[in-house]
Amino acid sequence: MDKKYQNRRDFIKHLAMTGSAVALAASPWLGAFGSSAQSVRGANDMVRMAIIGTGSRGCELLRHLLTFSVAQNIRIVALCDNYNPHLLDAVKLCKEKELNPQSYADYRVMIEKEQLDAVIIATPLYCHAQITVDCLQTGLHVFCEKSMARTLEQTKWMYDTHIATNKILQIGHQRLFNPVYLEGMQRIHDGKLGTIGQIRAYWHRNNNWRRSLPNNDLSYERQINWRLYKEYSAGLLTELMSHQIQVANWALQKTPVSVMGTGSIRYWNDGREVNDNIALIYSYDDGTQFVYDSMTSNKKYGLEEQILGSTGTIEFEVNKQYLETPAAAPGIQQLINDVEHGIFDKLPIGGASWVPETAVNYKGENIVDSTNYMDTSLQLEAFTQFVRKGSAPEKILKEGYNASIWTMLGEIAIEKGEKLSMPKEFII
Numbered sequence: 001m002d003k004k005y006q007n008r009r010d011f012i013k014h015l016a017m018t019g020s021a022v023a024l025a026a027s028p029w030l031g032a033f034g035s036s037a038q039s040v041r042g043a044n045d046m047v048r049m050a051i052i053g054t055g056s057r058g059c060e061l062l063r064h065l066l067t068f069s070v071a072q073n074i075r076i077v078a079l080c081d082n083y084n085p086h087l088l089d090a091v092k093l094c095k096e097k098e099l100n101p102q103s104y105a106d107y108r109v110m111i112e113k114e115q116l117d118a119v120i121i122a123t124p125l126y127c128h129a130q131i132t133v134d135c136l137q138t139g140l141h142v143f144c145e146k147s148m149a150r151t152l153e154q155t156k157w158m159y160d161t162h163i164a165t166n167k168i169l170q171i172g173h174q175r176l177f178n179p180v181y182l183e184g185m186q187r188i189h190d191g192k193l194g195t196i197g198q199i200r201a202y203w204h205r206n207n208n209w210r211r212s213l214p215n216n217d218l219s220y221e222r223q224i225n226w227r228l229y230k231e232y233s234a235g236l237l238t239e240l241m242s243h244q245i246q247v248a249n250w251a252l253q254k255t256p257v258s259v260m261g262t263g264s265i266r267y268w269n270d271g272r273e274v275n276d277n278i279a280l281i282y283s284y285d286d287g288t289q290f291v292y293d294s295m296t297s298n299k300k301y302g303l304e305e306q307i308l309g310s311t312g313t314i315e316f317e318v319n320k321q322y323l324e325t326p327a328a329a330p331g332i333q334q335l336i337n338d339v340e341h342g343i344f345d346k347l348p349i350g351g352a353s354w355v356p357e358t359a360v361n362y363k364g365e366n367i368v369d370s371t372n373y374m375d376t377s378l379q380l381e382a383f384t385q386f387v388r389k390g391s392a393p394e395k396i397l398k399e400g401y402n403a404s405i406w407t408m409l410g411e412i413a414i415e416k417g418e419k420l421s422m423p424k425e426f427i428i
């Protein structure tokens with residue numbers, strides 16, 4: 001197994017063993033790595049998996065799986081996609097590893113015919129629910145990509161089916177397995193940032209989000225560019241924000257009590273139906289707010305989740321923690337900093353000759369040592385461990401469920417121009 005990957009697993013295992021009870025209650029899936037140190041597994045603990053939807057993300061998940069499938073005794077039994085070029089991409093990835101899974105265009109035929117323990121679903125959002133429910137009802141454990149489902153009702157339907165069938169349903173929020181987030185969340189949950197007053201998050205891009213069509217054939221438009229049409233996706237909300245509301249809920253150990261928002265097609269007026277520009281405010285019962293925006297016509301600020309506490313700040317995406325009042329730099333360092341920043345030039349004649357302010361140079365501390373996080377591999381390995389065990393911590397699904405419900409409520413709040421709370425039939 002790749003050494004960096006092994007280091008990441010060991011890091012999570014270490015967190016699981018040393019974390020406080022408070023922190024472990026917030027991230028109970030950490031335990032998945034407690035017993036996974038062994039690298040050789042027996043024949044009778046093989047996990048037989050298939051992938052449904054082998055487009056961009058499905059192939060990425062397959063690439064990750066293939067890096068540890070031998071060590072973790074995972075057999076990729078079958079691949080399924082109803083668009084043949086994407087199916088062939090996945091077949092090719094397997095062939096490069098001398099694997100020969102069966103190919104299917106119809107997942108119903110596949111789950112009927114193949115002996116499987118679990119499926120990985122990476123189809124467009126609008127069909128997550130139907131495929132998930134069919135697979136759970138066939139007795140399979142399911143890993144389904146985020147966002148969980150296209151509507152509130154579908155999200156609840158998936159959850160209820162998971163309860164009724166007693167099969168695992170894990171949603172693809174890989175930050176739950178990211179060492180930076182795990183370590184940062186431990187600090188937040190242990191009170192190291194003081195009182196969290198606000199969480200600010202954003203995801204900014206500068207591109208049209210379009211994929212090219214085979215031979216420029218417009219009949220493929222909705223199939224390939226499903227993200228741009230409301231029937232299939234809520235655009236920036238489901239594709240991007242769903243990850244970040246999940247981070248906010250996880251940090252606060254709560255779900256919101258209300259959401260309001262606005263949105264528009266401001267720049268990419270090209271026939272798309274979803275907004276290219278959104279801003280929302282989620283409120284929590286203790287007064288904390290999650291303030292969010294996303295756009296696709298400016299990328300200067302990229303993406304971030306900023307956890308703003310009374311004694312410190314965390315910026316997860318750049319692996320940084322900042323103290324509100326950092327220790328003063330040693331005198332000579334401070335002098336160099338001040339000279340470099342021309343502070344003395346701005347001082348009035350006869351004014352103070354020394355400026356103790358160094359915050360401008362304070363770059364914070366790294367949360368973990370390196371940025372090679374491999375969270376997608378770690379979440380798939382955890383899923384495999386859960387499948388082998390037959391169960392997963394319920395909280396992991398609740399993270400995906402609540403992110404999906406509040407993402408959908410955000411969409412409705414924008415459309416209606418209203419402040420909304422969670423209808424009680426969706427509380428779990």
Ligand SMILES: NC(=O)c1ccc[n+]([C@@H]2O[C@H](COP(=O)([O-])OP(=O)(O)OC[C@H]3O[C@@H](n4cnc5c(N)ncnc54)[C@H](O)[C@@H]3O)[C@@H](O)[C@H]2O)c1
Pocket residue numbers: 052053054055056057058080081082083086105106107122123124125127145146147172173174223224238239
């Ligand atoms: N976790 C992440 O960071 C992350 C990143 C990217 C995408 N995603 C999620 O992954 C999912 C897929 O996104 P994508 O970018 O790979 O889209 P995509 O369009 O590239 O791939 C989807 C694939 O599903 C196939 N498909 C559609 N209906 C099907 C059906 N009924 N049976 C079998 N195959 C079917 C399509 O032909 C296509 O190949 C989305 O839910 C998306 O939000 C998650």
